[in-house]
Amino acid sequence: MLAHVLLNSTIRRRFSSVMDETRSLIVVCQLTSKNDLEANFEVAKGMMKRAKERKAKMVFFPECFDYVGQTREENETLALTESDNYIDRYRNCAKEYGLWLSLGGFHQKDPAGFRKPFNTHLIIDEKGETRGVYRKLHLFDLDIPGKVRLVESEFSSHGNEIPKPVCTPVGNVAMSICYDLRFAELALWYRMNGAHILTYPAAFTVNTGLAHWETLLRARAIETQCYIVAAAQTGKHNDKRSSYGHSMVVDPWGAVIAQCSETIDMCFAEISLSYLDEVRKLQPVFDHRRSDLYSLIAVQKNEIGNEVYMFDNHSIPADHVFYRSTYTFCFVNRNPILPGHVLVCPIRNVERLTKLSHAETSDLFITAKRIQAMLEDYYKATSSTVCVQDGPEAGQTVSHVHVHIFPRKKGDFGGDPDNVYRELAEHDKAGEKRFRDKEEMRNEANIYRSLLVTGEAK
Secondary structure, three states, rough: HHHHEEEEEEEEHHHHOOOOOOOEEEEEEEEOOOOOOOHHHHHHHHHHHHHHHHHOOEEEEEEOOOOOOOOOOOOOOOOEOOOOHHHHHHHHHHHOOEEEEEEEEEOOOOOOOOOOOEEEEEEEOOOOOOEEEOOOOOOOEEEEOOOOEEEEHHOOOOOOOOOOEEEOEEEEOOOHHHHHHOOOOHHHHHHHOOOEEEEEOOOOOOOHHHHHHHHHHHHHHHOOOOOOEEEEEEEEEEEOEEEEEEEEEOOOOOEEEEOOOOOOOOEEEOOOOHHHHHHHHHHHHOOOOOOOOOOOOOOOOOOOOOOEEEEEEEOHHHEEEEEEOOOOEEOOOOOOOOOEEEEEEEEOOOOOOOHOOOOHHHHHHHHHHHHHHHHHHHOOEEEEEEOOOOHHHHHOOOOOOOEEEEEEEOOOHHOOOOOOHHHHHHHHOOHHOOOOOOOEEEEEEHHHHHHHHHOOOO
């Protein structure tokens, strides 16, 4: 107890030393969106104009800033695209007023045309350009017969990617939406990937808002030592739906520094990265985490780009690569022993499996599972060979850890499945005359890229 009192005293003295440094003003907007998009936009535009007058740098809007439909059918019918004129009007306001915008959740049509709308959070810069896209990961599905039924997955599709925090004039901003607030792992991952500010645009129900809203927001702030910005919907949207309101900003120490009540409103807060740094220095909890005993694993897809990838001393052109995550890349095989034979390996050149970091190991095999599922689906297979030849005596001919994956069917290798190991040991020892045409490899990689993008590989 004495140590805690002394720490609080030290914190108060240290924080007072950063009060005079430059801070960034943000605005948090609270709306009561209905099914009238034009009326909703006019309210938002007035808020952006007011934010400009106060010299704010960034404005945060809640989930469903575009509309709240009266029926499930209306929610789907009114859905927008990212390039829709309605979103362009927000882009134009960003340019006119010189503001960054967090558009905390609009009903986005599936670009592929296969699924229900996504709940999509956009970050737009002062030039009107998209700087971040996040599709809500966690959908609230609750069905208690005779009591309550709210099944979000019946009218919305979930996202499959976690984007890194977006660098903005007010700090590195991480994107989430509403129900994501209840999943601390996502918040911790964002902190570990450089976040200063976590966003939770929301439309909390009145009952859950009264019970949990502020408690959860303060918990996320304290455990991540980040600012929390939570723009919320409030009031009655229609006869079936009302929201709790109480938009707020919480600082890295867990203090509520700005809050709206239960009406359409705005609140203002200052973001101080110096203050944030002081909190983290005085409570260095992330230095004390036991990564030898537990860790956070996230499957993060990255852009493949145009660079040349290195497989030991072999150059792999980008158009032969069909997937890349944080630590792993996957490419088609120049000399496959069966159709669908691909390689999955760490981006870092590591000779042995045992020399991979925990993060690299997790990412490698999570990626391998995803690629295996995609290949089995595409080749209509129910079995696969997944193996690592770890070291020369195990048959490794390229000194770079790699996982062989290829789908299997009855009758492969003369009906003896174990003949695969003889084939693996010999298949890459031939001269270049056996290697496939580069155009053929490029076409195969494009097929796999397409399958992974459309989400057919879960």
